[in-house]
Amino acid sequence: MTRLEDLLRQQFPTASLMEDISELHVGSFPEWNSLAHFNFLLLVEETFHLQFTVDEMSELKSIRDIRARLAAAGIAA
Amino acid sequence: MLPGNPAWQGLSNDHALKFGDFAEWSSFLLNPPRDSHESDTFVLVVFLQDVISFESISALMKGNASPQDLDDLLAPLLMAIEHFDSHSSNRLIVAWSNAYSPGAIEYARRIPAWELIAFRMEARLREWQTHSRNLFLLPLDRFLAEAGRADCFDSRNYYAAHCRLSQRGLAVLAKQIAELTKRFFSAPKKVLVLDCDNTLWGGVLGEDGVAGIRLGQDGAGAAYADFQRVVRDLGQRGALLAIISKNDESIVWQAFEEHPSMVIRRSDVIGFRINWKDKSDNLAELADELGVALDSFVFWDDNPLERESVRARLPEVTVAEIPREVWHWPGWLASSNLFTSFENTTEDFRRAEMYRSRSLFRSESAQCRSESDFLKSIQLQPTAVPVSDALVSRAAQLAMKTNQFNLRTRRYDEAEIRQITHEENTVSFLVHLKDKFGDHGNVGLVIARRTRNHKVAFLDTFLLSCRVLGRHLEAWMLDQCIQRLGMEQVSILLAEFAPTERNHVAAKFLSEHGFISDTQWTPDWQNMLEPLSNRHEGNFFALDLTSAAVPYLDIYAR
Numbered sequence: 001m002t003r004l005e006d007l008l009r010q011q012f013p014t015a016s017l018m019e020d021i022s023e024l025h026v027g028s029f030p031e032w033n034s035l036a037h038f039n040f041l042l043l044v045e046e047t048f049h050l051q052f053t054v055d056e057m058s059e060l061k062s063i064r065d066i067r068a069r070l071a072a073a074g075i076a077a
Numbered sequence: 078m079l080p081g082n083p084a085w086q087g088l089s090n091d092h093a094l095k096f097g098d099f100a101e102w103s104s105f106l107l108n109p110p111r112d113s114h115e116s117d118t119f120v121l122v123v124f125l126q127d128v129i130s131f132e133s134i135s136a137l138m139k140g141n142a143s144p145q146d147l148d149d150l151l152a153p154l155l156m157a158i159e160h161f162d163s164h165s166s167n168r169l170i171v172a173w174s175n176a177y178s179p180g181a182i183e184y185a186r187r188i189p190a191w192e193l194i195a196f197r198m199e200a201r202l203r204e205w206q207t208h209s210r211n212l213f214l215l216p217l218d219r220f221l222a223e224a225g226r227a228d229c230f231d232s233r234n235y236y237a238a239h240c241r242l243s244q245r246g247l248a249v250l251a252k253q254i255a256e257l258t259k260r261f262f263s264a265p266k267k268v269l270v271l272d273c274d275n276t277l278w279g280g281v282l283g284e285d286g287v288a289g290i291r292l293g294q295d296g297a298g299a300a301y302a303d304f305q306r307v308v309r310d311l312g313q314r315g316a317l318l319a320i321i322s323k324n325d326e327s328i329v330w331q332a333f334e335e336h337p338s339m340v341i342r343r344s345d346v347i348g349f350r351i352n353w354k355d356k357s358d359n360l361a362e363l364a365d366e367l368g369v370a371l372d373s374f375v376f377w378d379d380n381p382l383e384r385e386s387v388r389a390r391l392p393e394v395t396v397a398e399i400p401r402e403v404w405h406w407p408g409w410l411a412s413s414n415l416f417t418s419f420e421n422t423t424e425d426f427r428r429a430e431m432y433r434s435r436s437l438f439r440s441e442s443a444q445c446r447s448e449s450d451f452l453k454s455i456q457l458q459p460t461a462v463p464v465s466d467a468l469v470s471r472a473a474q475l476a477m478k479t480n481q482f483n484l485r486t487r488r489y490d491e492a493e494i495r496q497i498t499h500e501e502n503t504v505s506f507l508v509h510l511k512d513k514f515g516d517h518g519n520v521g522l523v524i525a526r527r528t529r530n531h532k533v534a535f536l537d538t539f540l541l542s543c544r545v546l547g548r549h550l551e552a553w554m555l556d557q558c559i560q561r562l563g564m565e566q567v568s569i570l571l572a573e574f575a576p577t578e579r580n581h582v583a584a585k586f587l588s589e590h591g592f593i594s595d596t597q598w599t600p601d602w603q604n605m606l607e608p609l610s611n612r613h614e615g616n617f618f619a620l621d622l623t624s625a626a627v628p629y630l631d632i633y634a635r
Contacts, residue, residue, distance in 0.1 A: 035081060035238075039083070
């Protein structure tokens with residue numbers, strides 16, 4: 001099963017991530033700026049075969065937000 | 078364009094990518110950067126809807142849009158592109174797309190307005206392009222359509238991040254940019270090596286007989302014939318066609334001559350190995366016979382085992398990973414870019430003929446007793462030709478592609494050649510050769526630059542196409558260079574041999590033509606030839622032009 005943590009590492013290969021990523025959000029480390037976040041959301045979409053709305057693209061700002069949105073679609077990540 | 082998106086990964090592996098802000102496109106084009114490196118390439122990606130407003134299109138459609146009306150709408154964009162192209166020596170790729178997809182009814186009785194605009198824009202850019210060396214066009218809609226337009230656009234991305242394309246669309250864009258930039262830095266392939274059975278025709282000739290192979294009429298047979306048409310077309314545009322097949326030679330030629338649907342003629346085939354030997358050995362032999370390096374070969378064989386074996390034994394060879402089914406082949410080969418140049422030079426169209434005469438030269442010279450008598454008998458007629466605007470592309474092609482007889486293997490593109498040959502202190506010329514075996518075209522390039530010490534010149538580029546080796550043409554080229562430098566009062570010609578894996582054939586040229594290695598220079602010379610202080614000992618040579626006696630010139634005396 002692919003987990004958000006793997007995708008985070010894929011999007012930010014140079015960032016050093018802590019064990020528990022659930023508290024991370026846009027800006028948690030320098031590489032995670034708004035543009036990189038957009039690319040990260042596209043990666044999440046592609047991996048889990050779903051599409052966020054325009055509003056969600058600006059509202060989903062943290063791992064917690066994304067997990068909740070995925071859970072609502074029946075996806076555990 | 079979503080910098081950092083995985084779609085850009087492939088391109089950023091080979092290049093350093095920088096992204097500009099779309100809002101700045103016009104100020105960027107109107108003020109080309111001054112600090113750019115010559116080899117930098119700029120890419121402008123335009124969606125027509127971002128530079129022309131819907132309101133102006135609506136107004137346009139109220140009347141009959143004249144070309145002038147369209148030009149007025151396009152003027153800001155076209156003027157900026159033309160300005161950039163006139164004021165920058167960098168390459169500019171303009172990629173454009175019409176993001177608006179009207180329905181069938183809009184097309185039924187007229188051309189939809191946005192398409193009129195797109196047609197006009199392309200026509201104007203193509204017109205400009207005929208006078209421009211650095212403008213490259215990428216009509217993006219053609220490539221997006223191939224990948225599936227609906228999957229390539231993503232309106233959500235546009236409203237959320239001003240990017241009209243989906244990840245897939247970005248990947249298409251990145252791939253096409255990569256195809257162009259690859260060709261900026263590496264020459265197309267030269268030789269297409271084909272198998273016969275289940276490649277040029279369906280079936281096995283040895284078992285099915287000439288009448289039994291599938292070629293021409295029926296479904297798959299028609300696909301084989303179409304594949305042959307694409308192959309032959311490549312041959313006529315400069316690719317050399319060769320055959321390597323495990324077969325009996327006589328029956329293969331019988332099929333070529335007797336099968337009514339054969340498209341490729343025996344005379345199209347420039348080299349062949351039809352025998353039962355290992356295909357890698359045959360390939361290596363063929364490379365030697367044609368004088369073409371293996372990395373210019375493409376190997377096309379339906380048998381995955383043969384492909385794997387060649388890939389393992391001759392990693393330089395490009396093994397075409399071909400679609401499994403023959404009906405995909407014609408389209409696959411036609412759009413592969415493997416053999417395609419941006420521009421075809423006269424030499425491209427005549428290449429097969431030239432290589433044929435090279436084979437003839439080799440077989441006749443092998444029969445003749447004295448080399449000198451033989452060379453005198455073949456009526457060599459070299460000419461030194463100035464690198465005019467019309468010949469810049471040929472000069473760059475030689476600089477890019479010549480691997481064997483090339484003293485320094487400096488790769489210059491067209492822009493660099495144009496710049497170097499216009500420098501005041503430079504002596505440069507192309508070498509054209511005709512002889513009994515035919516007109517070989519422009520086969521050599523010499524560039525010598527006077528150093529700050531005006532008595533000394535440096536041989537920057539000295540190269541000769543391998544297909545005319547064996548004629549001592551390099552001696553004649555050197556003599557021509559010396560004569561021209563003599564007129565400029567130059568008395569010492571410095572040269573460097575920079576060894577590569579491929580230029581052994583030129584290794585002894587300098588020492589055999591009177592140059593003295595820097596290991597044997599007198600102290601006088603050592604002093605005069607500073608500041609070449611960081612040179613590699615043993616690779617630098619000098620020739621005293623006041624006493625130089627170039628050998629072999631009697632061959633060329635008329």
